[in-house]
Amino acid sequence: MKYIVFILLTWLSLNQVGQDLYACKNAKISLFSSAPLEDIQASTNTGTSVYNAATGDLAFSVNIRSFKFPKSLMQEHFNENYMDSDKYPRATFKGKVNEKADVSKNGTYPVTATGDLTVHGVTQTRTIPGTITVNNGTLSMTSEFMVKCVDHKIDIPTLVFKHIAETIKMNVSATYTPAK
Structure with a gap:
């Protein structure tokens, strides 16, 4: 875990050393699939x-096996x-926030x-899409978006297609602290 944070910090700091860097080690990520049977x-x-407020650079990483389900059989499947979690253990996002948020003053x-x-x-x-909220020096980001299984070559066997939706709703919530 520390290794991943180190890599993310290193990648973002190449653009601007230590200035306006924020890190989150406990981002909450949830997924929801609504299907006819379950x-x-x-x-x-x-x-x-890791978020660089000066450049807009943003990186997220999550271990796929860290997702917890209400039923252990769902988690196993x-x-x-x-997800073939042994072969593809992480999901990542690496990009840039397009709009400039003023992290020096409260606002949404x-x-x-x-x-x-x-x-x-x-x-x-x-x-x-997402939202950056600044409240008394605390920076947080939230986002809700859809992921199509077919876009990432996640196969849903026809035998269980009524159990799993073809599109998964993702919610992300992260609270950041300044990176030192």
Whole structure:
């Protein structure tokens, strides 16, 4: 985990050494799939992220196996049958926030981030909507977006297609502290 944060910090700091860097080691990421026979949901609070407020550079990383499901069988199927978590252990986003948020004063800023979303070993360029909130020196980001399984070559067998939706809703929430 520390290794991933180190890599993210190093990547972002190449553009600007130590200035306006923010890190989050416990981003909450949840997924939800609504299907005719059963809703599927899972969450983790172990996502890592680094944000450079000066350049807009943003990086997220999450261990796929860290997602917890209400039913252990769902978790097993998710990791072994769909996400191939041993082969593709992480999902990542590396890009740039398109709008400038003033991190020196309180406010809520609607933003978009454009970059590469890698899930299941497949990278797609995406523009993802979100919000940056600054409150008394605390910086947080939230986002809700959809991921199509087919875009990341996640196969859903026809035998279970009524159990799993073709599109998964993702929610991300991260609170940042200044990186030293």
